[in-house]
Amino acid sequence: MSETVLELDGVVKEFPGVRALDGVHLQVRAGEVHCLLGQNGAGKSTLIKVLAGVHKPDAGTVTWQGSPVSFANPQAAMKAGIATIYQELDLVDHLSVAENVFLGQEPSRFGFVHRRTAASRTRTVLQRLGHPEIPVHRLVEALPSAGKQIVSMARALSHEAKLIIMDEPSAVLAHDEVANLFRIIRELTAEGIAVVYISHRLEEIREIGDRVTVLKDGRTSAVDLPARTTPTRDLVSKMTGRSIEYVFPPREGTPGEVLLQVSGLSRAQEFHDVSFTVRTGEIVGIAGLVGSGRSELLETVYGARTPESGTVSFAGRNLPAGSVAAAVRAGLGLAPEERKSQALLLAEPVYRNITLTTFGRYAHGGFTDAGREQAEASRIADALELRPRDVRRPAGTLSGGNQQKVVVGRWLLGDTRLLLLDEPTRGVDVGARAELYQVIRDLARRGVGVLLVSSEVPEVLGLADRVLVMREGRLIKQAPAGELTEDDVLDLVMAGSLSPTSS
Amino acid sequence: MTAQTSVVERGGWWRTIPTESLWRNLGLVGVLVVLFVIGAIIRPDLYGDSDWVVNNMLVILQQAAAIGVVTVGVTFVIIGGGIDLSVGALIALAGVWSTTLATQSYGAGGMIFAAIAVGTIAGALNGLLIAYGRLVPFIATLAMLVAARGLAAQISGKQTQVSGNQFINGIATTRVAGIPMLVIILAVAAALGWVLLNRTTFGRRTVAIGSNAEAARLAGINVRRHTLLLYALSGLCCGIGAIMLTSLATSAQAAAAELYELDAIAAAIIGGTLLSGGRGTIVGSMFGVIVFSAITNLFAIANLPTEVQNMVKGGIIVLAVLIQQIRFRSLTALFRKP
Known part of the structure; x- marks a missing residue:
């Protein structure tokens, strides 16, 4: 059995009004793919940020390669060998592939960036990732999602990471690209690099994962389950407390x-x-x-x-x-692919997001009717079981699944045909998915085409x-x-x- | 009934967001109080006279009037995700256009119509370039700034054009119930702006587009047309501002209202308008304008040079934005899903 590289014990992280992590335990071994499961809001993102040095835990210990650590900032975590690939990839669109890979640690001579070294080392890393075809001087914005993810991974490798955290890496990938991602992950783990893998897709966890830790409401509800043999029903019930599947x-x-x-x-x-x-x-x-x-x-x-x-x-x-x-x-109504950038006004209240296409209809002579809008939006919130219900809350405070309900709910008002x-279910947890499926079917029953x-x-x-x-x-x-x-x-x-x- | 309970659900931390602007406005009131106290320390002789104090406050408001009206328009543009650098130049152009001998021959009505029409049309041209010509707002309005000043100089032959119209000239000297007419115009413009922003579909579209233009577009809002209207509104405000300035100076010239664009943008920003769009208040912007006007007034009273005054203004802008960033950061930290 390989050594433990990372161990979390009783980690607590509080934000005003919410205890995001409430005693989390996690043990990751070298060379394994450790899957982190949990519904939206279970604390996965916060946990990642603690590991990546973005947040400092309020209590508990983080042990990295045998010694307790507290990362002051993301750079410190990266230097220690923990790299994070976020769901929303943190690349600079207007820089080239090579510049992104070596962002913040450019090989330099006398203060001048040594572009040729950066380019050749980027090529080496891309080669290792099985993507030598990605041009190192191309701007990142010109790459498809899958290509951007490879660049993120190349950056992690260029830091000689010992642990790579991947937050829903498959969400932006199509099926054959996922296969390639898995191949890369297997090569990384064969070299002794540990991977913390987060996904909503159970079948992926079965395919790539070694062990599973389940989070629920900021706590660890199960540790070190075998990824391949644990019945789905067990995993789902640890996440939800109910046993539902798709x-x-x-x-x-x-x-x-x-x-x-x-x-x-x-x-x-x-x-x-x-x-x-x-x-x-x-x-x-x-x-x-x-x-x-x-x-x-x-x-x-x-x-x-x-x-x-x-x-x-x-x-x-x-x-x-x-x-x-x-x-x-x-x-016609559209719930677009990218909720946050294409559909929502994150700082605006939920009801204004729900009535974004219909506020004109409730208006009288150009004057908006906020009371009517809130009432209509509340009706939708009730029908969709929006949580939390308060429609005056900023849309950005909701979880992914509930944000999606807001976007779909927008079209339930008015005469969408x-x-x-x-x-519609990208980044949406299992429970909210079932609810969305029900909503879609209900719409069809009422004669709406989908x-x-x-x-x-x-x-x-x-x-x-x-x-x-x-x-x-x-x-x-x-x-x-x-x-x-x-x-x-x-x-x-x-x-x-x-x-x-x-x- | 459940639909009812969700509307009147009890408050939580997010209730702090509406009061966010309240705190900022209180802060700006605090700045005004501090300025007042400094004035009282420097010139106890003047500040001891309550009639003088009241009158001086009205002077501060009167000085803020024209720039205040323009700031209403600029606030709309910024909340809508844009920027308008051309307002000073549009005031000059509208002022010069409305005070040519030809225009003056149509009387006060003709002059007012000319100023407002010129401002609105030039603003709409900005909007046309930005919304349909896909120019960056910064570039389009910068070009308009240069061109409008040029046109104003061409029309006026670089001469100061004196207004011979008694009605126009009389606006600045008229008082209603002791309150200067220009201050009343500002109050009306601010009130209309507040209603437009907070109570109408126009305001809702402005905030939606400034928050997320793509989401607004995909929700079926005509983003281009609305963008055009926003810049036209800013131009309209410039036209009104031009009349007010002409009335104050009883003349207009191509070099008038210099750097008004920066004052208006700065006032909006210290009033809490996010430069990235989607958030801002008319009340905050008005406080911003009044604070700047009060500083100018204090320096005049204290006989201090304008150089120092500009440095203080710069410092206040930096301070206001720093405070805004700190507050905004703590706010976004809360937004972020744990």
């Missing part, structure tokens, strides 16, 4: 007439000649990898991007190209009536969800990347 509510009702008709829609480099329909009361799911053009397609239907050719017809009328306002007036959902994009194939299959599979910007398959299995869909989705001739 529960899809039963399908009810039958789809009505055609609501949305997309014909020959194209945008260069994004998607090509896409045609499909969505009927009233129908849930249509789009399966595809990141970069398959699915999010771009959704945004184009919504008018947020202008198509180069093709039409979007809604309830028998063509929507003007590239006008979100017209789409919203017609009855077609709801576009882009990764077009859903998700990276999680079981979610698409479990929720949708009909499934569209996208690969490299093309619709390659349309079928009722009942006729497809997870393996079928994965095969279709990934065929392009595995065997290009099979299409």
Whole structure:
């Protein structure tokens, strides 16, 4: 058995009004993948920040490589050999790959950055990560999400980290990219580097994890469970106190007439000649990898991007190209992929976020009606079981799942007839997921059409009536969800990347 | 009923956010008190006379009037996520345009119309460049600053244009119930601004766009049109400010209202408006304007040079922003999900 590199004992961290960590125990060994499980708000993020030197614990001990430590700042933690890859990658978009990798520790001579050394060492690290194709002088902003994550990892390696903390690394990755991530993790652990891996996806934990520590309400509710053999029911019950899994509510009702008709829609480099329909009361799911053009397609239907050719017809009328306002007036709603940057006003109260598209309707002669807005928003908060209920709280104080409820709830007000959902459950904990599934099904039962994009194939299959599979910007398959299995869909989705001739 | 309970749920720490601006305003009142006390120490002879004190306060407000109206517009632009560097130049342009002999021949109504129309149209041009031409607000309004001053100099031939209109000139000397007309105009503009920001859909859209323009756009708000309107509103305020300045000086010139843009932005900032948009108050901005005006007044009373005065103003801006950052940081720490 390998040695313990990191040990936390009774760690407590308090913020005004909330005890985020309330006695956490954690033991990580060299060369293992230690998974951290817990619902949103269980304290995972705070724990990571304690390890990364962002927060100082109020009580308890952190033992790193045999000696007690207290990191004054993130640089100190990094110097000690703990690197953190955050969910929202902390890269500088306007710097190059190499500059990001060596940010803050640039190889220099006489005070001048030695660019050639930085570039060559970056190439070495990228090679080691299996991504020699990433150009070291390219600006980071030009890279896809997966590429940015590789750069983050390269930065961790360049620091010669002994422990790498990964906060939901797979959330921004498509299926085949996750496989590559796992390969890299296995290589790292083979070299004796410990990995703390955080994910909401149990199947990933089964595949990559060695041991699991479960957090619940700021406390450790289970330590050192074997990742592969612990029954899912046990893991879920440790997280929630209830035993639920991914529960899809039963399908009810039958789809009505055609609501949305997309014909020959194209945008260069994004998607090509896409045609499909969505009927009233129908849930249509789009399966595809990141970069398959699915999010771009959704945004184009919504008018947020202008198509180069093709039409979007809604309830028998063509929507003007590239006008979100017209789409919203017609009855479309979008819950975009990036909640925080695309959907929410974080500092504004929850009710103003919920009424962001409808406050004009409640207004009288241009004067807003805050009382009515709060009442309407409260109705939605009740229907969606928003926690906490107070709709005057800033939206930024809510957990990911509850933020998503706010975004979806926005479209429950007013006359939304077609709801576009882009990764509605990303970063949403198990309990809130089940509630969101219920909401989506309820909407369909009431005759609202739903077009859903998700990276999680079981979610698409479990929720949708009909499934569209996208690969490299093309619709390659349309079928009722009942006729497809997870393996079928994965095969279709990934065929392009595995065997290009099979299409 | 549950819907009811969630509306009237008891308060928690987040209740502190509305009072955040209250604390800041109290702080600015404190600064005013300190300035008053300093004045009283320096010139006990003047401050002993209560009539003089009341009158001096009105002078402070009167001096703040034109810049105050402009600051209302600038506050809207900043809350909406933009910046307007052209306000001083637009005042000069509107002032010069409305005091040409040709315009003056249309009488007071014509002059007021000209000033407001010129300001609004130039502001709308800013908005057009920014919203539809995708220019960065800083660049677009900087270009407008240079161009508008140039045009004002061209129109006036670099001469001071005297206003011969008794109505316009009389505005600055009129008092209603002892309160100068210019102060009343400022109060009305501030009140209208407050209502517009806090009680109308226009204000809600402004805050939404300043908080997160992409989210506002995807929620169906016409961000471009609203951005255009924000800069037009700022221009409109400049037009009103131009009339007020013309009335005070009984003349207009291309070099008028120099550096008003910086005073207006600084007043908004020390009043608590976030330069990144999404948050700010009209009341705070007005306090900011009055504090600056009070400093100018105090230096005049104490016979101190304007150089020192500008250094003090600079110091106050830095201090205000430092305090804002500390408070904001503690606030964001709370926002962050543990």
